[in-house]
Every structure is written in structure tokens, then in C-alpha cells.
Amino acid sequence: MVLIWTQFGVKTKNGKCKVRVMNRNDSSGSSSGVSYIFEISPCPPVGKDFYKVLGVESDSNEDEIKKAYRKMALKFHPDKNSAADAADKFKEIAEAYEILTDSKKRVIYDQFGEEGGVSMAGKENNPHHYSYHGDAHETFSTFFQGSDHFDIFFGPDGEEELFNPFNRFTFSKGDEVFHGCSNFRTEDKVLNVVVKKGWKEGTKITFPREGDETANSKPADVAFILKDKKHPHYKRDGSNIVYTAKITLKEALCGCTVNVPTLDNRTMPLPCSDVIKPGAIRRLRGEGLPHAKTPTTRGDLVVEFQVAFPDRIPPQSKEIIKHSLIGC
Numbered sequence: 001m002v003l004i005w006t007q008f009g010v011k012t013k014n015g016k017c018k019v020r021v022m023n024r025n026d027s028s029g030s031s032s033g034v035s036y037i038f039e040i041s042p043c044p045p046v047g048k049d050f051y052k053v054l055g056v057e058s059d060s061n062e063d064e065i066k067k068a069y070r071k072m073a074l075k076f077h078p079d080k081n082s083a084a085d086a087a088d089k090f091k092e093i094a095e096a097y098e099i100l101t102d103s104k105k106r107v108i109y110d111q112f113g114e115e116g117g118v119s120m121a122g123k124e125n126n127p128h129h130y131s132y133h134g135d136a137h138e139t140f141s142t143f144f145q146g147s148d149h150f151d152i153f154f155g156p157d158g159e160e161e162l163f164n165p166f167n168r169f170t171f172s173k174g175d176e177v178f179h180g181c182s183n184f185r186t187e188d189k190v191l192n193v194v195v196k197k198g199w200k201e202g203t204k205i206t207f208p209r210e211g212d213e214t215a216n217s218k219p220a221d222v223a224f225i226l227k228d229k230k231h232p233h234y235k236r237d238g239s240n241i242v243y244t245a246k247i248t249l250k251e252a253l254c255g256c257t258v259n260v261p262t263l264d265n266r267t268m269p270l271p272c273s274d275v276i277k278p279g280a281i282r283r284l285r286g287e288g289l290p291h292a293k294t295p296t297t298r299g300d301l302v303v304e305f306q307v308a309f310p311d312r313i314p315p316q317s318k319e320i321i322k323h324s325l326i327g328c
Contacts (some may be wrong), residue, residue, distance in 0.1 A: 047113050050096035060111075062101055066143075069097040073140055079215065094136035097143070143215045193224050198239060198290035201228040233261060239299030240288045242308055245270075252276040252307045260303055262287050270303060278307040 051058050075081065076089045083089075099105045159210040191207055203226045211220030235242040245258045257274045262268055268284060281304050288299030313321070 048092070048096070050100055050109065054090055054100070055098040056191060060100075063135040065097065065100050068099075069093060069143065072145070073097075077140070077215070090140075092132075094139035098139055138213055158250040162255065195226065196292065197295040197307075200227055200238070200292065201226055201236075234263075236289070237302070239291050240302050240306055241299070243303045244304050246306045247276065247306060249307060249309050252278075252305070258303065260284060260301065262301065263289075268301075276305050276307065278305065280305045 056064055056068045071092045076086050078087045078090055099109050174214050176304045193205055193325055205223040206226045209219040210315060213219040228236055234243055243260055247256060258270045260268045260270050281302055284301040287301035291297050
């Protein structure tokens with residue numbers, strides 16, 4: 001009579017299992033026994049197939065498992081995925097990651113499967129036991145704790161839409177500095193962006209804790225920064241506005257009246273009786289932008305003259321000009 005023993009369920013690289021056969025009386029395990037090699041088919045894991053859950057092969061290394069977890073966890077995170085089973089899938093992915101990245105738990109899982117490792121949890125001093133704490137969000141937070149948050153939420157794998165606090169908002173821009181305005185965007189609530197009279201370009205308006213909240217951070221701030229829109233007639237210089245008046249050489253020498261448009265759609269006549277040199281300026285007091293700190297007072301409307309010279313002068317006109325400008 002012979003005795004045959006082996007280990008069942010142990011996976012080996014070549015899929016073989018060694019079986020030793022010896023006589024009953026040969027209990028020493030000496031070389032008198034005969035060894036046979038049998039080809040066996042590995043038993044499929046009992047319970048969940050964690051490799052399949054993460055979409056990796058059973059011989060994947062730790063880096064491959066981590067990469068797979070990152071992609072799957074972001075895909076099925078409940079804050080992004082609205083499917084009914086997303087939360088359960090997210091938890092299953094976390095459990096698979098926890099088991100397969102722990103060398104001891106992975107060995108037990110590879111030998112006995114998910115149910116095999118868990119089913120013996122109640123036995124004392126049982127070496128073939130693993131457990132999962134059950135908090136998928138804790139696993140997610142721990143995984144990303146040492147990473148750059150920008151890389152997490154705006155990485156190259158197409159996850160930039162998950163926690164981007166601006167991706168679902170359309171912002172209006174306020175450029176009516178003279179009159180002031182109120183812009184808003186609508187989501188769950190309305191943020192009124194009030195632009196006060198006279199505010200300068202670059203002024204920052206912040207709404208604390210009104211942005212999106214992630215699993216691992218507090219709500220972000222929402223900030224608006226003012227930018228002046230180019231005006232067809234004026235350039236801004238603090239609280240002053242500059243208007244360029246183009247006049248002819250004749251007007252510059254003989255005098256003229258320039259009609260200057262104002263911000264509130266009036267037209268103000270500006271008489272010029274003296275000779276006007278190129279680049280000369282005149283001021284219309286109090287016709288500029290409101291001062292930010294004292295909006296009841298305003299800057300000036302600065303008129304800068306640009307003199308257009310003729311390309312040529314007829315000979316007879318030259319003589320007249322020479323005669324007229326004797327002594328100048």
C-alpha cells in the first residue's frame with residue numbers, strides 16, 4: 001500500500017504539482033520514494049476575481065496594479081460617476097487594490113481565493129486570513145495623499161473633468177467700469193459679481209469656499225479678476241481717460257473747435273484759439289472715470305492732439321506761407 005499527499009490549490013509558474021509516493025514503512029522521506037510530476041489545471045479563484053476587477057493579469061507587478069487602481073478609482077468615483085452601481089464598484093476596486101498590493105494578503109488570495117481567505121476569519125491563529133477595512137474613500141485618500149493634487153485631478157489620463165471647480169461654470173465678464181455692473185453664473189446658487197465704479201484692471205473679487213469640494217480637500221475659493229475691454233475711442237490712465245483728437249495743420253495754426261465725445265454720450269466743444277503743437281494736451285476736468293475710493297469724484301478727460309501734415313504744398317502756397325511766417 002502507498003500513501004500520496006500534496007498541496008491543493010497552490011499555483012506554480014509552470015502549472016505543475018509535485019506528488020511524492022513512498023511505502024507506508026518509509027516515513028523518513030528518504031530517496032527510496034518515487035517522485036512523479038503531474039500536469040494540473042489551476043483552480044479558479046473562489047469568490048471575486050480581483051485581477052479582473054482592476055483589469056490586470058494575475059502576474060502583474062505592484063506598479064501595474066497601482067496604475068490600474070488610479071484609473072478605475074477615478075472613473076467610478078461616486079462624485080463623478082452617477083451610475084447606480086458606481087459606489088459598489090468603487091468599493092470593490094478599493095478592496096481589490098488593498099488585497100493585491102499587500103504581499104501577504106495577495107499570497108493568501110492567490111491560494112484560497114476571496115471566499116477562502118475570508119471564510120476562515122473566525123479561526124484563531126489562522127495564517128490564511130485577510131480582511132478589508134471597508135472604507136473605499138479612506139483607500140482613495142491614502143493612495144493620493146503623497147501626490148501633487150494638480151496631477152491627481154488634471155492628469156494626462158483624461159480625468160481633468162472630475163474635480164475641476166471651473167469645468168461646469170460659464171462666467172460673464174464685467175467691463176462697464178464707468179457705470180458699474182452685476183454679473184453672475186448659475187448652478188446650485190447665484191454668485192453676484194458686483195463691479196464698483198472706478199475699479200481698476202486686476203482687481204480681484206473672491207468668494208471663499210464657493211468652489212467644488214473633493215474627497216480630500218475643503219471647498220475651493222472662486223475668484224474673478226477684472227480686465228478692461230478695449231474701447232474704440234479712449235485709453236485708460238488710472239481714473240483719467242485719454243482721447244486722441246486729429247486736426248489738420250491749418251487748424252493747428254489758425255485755431256479750431258474740437259467736439260469731444262464723453263463717456264455718457266454727450267459732446268463737449270473744446271475751443272482752441274492758440275497754435276496747437278503735435279502732442280499737445282487739453283483737459284476737461286471731471287469728465288473721466290469715478291475714483292474707486294471716492295466714486296462721487298471723477299478723473300479728467302485728457303484730449304491729446306495729433307496734427308496731420310500735408311504730403312505736399314503747391315509752389316504758390318509756399319510763397320504765401322513764407323510771407324506770412326516771416327519772423328516766426
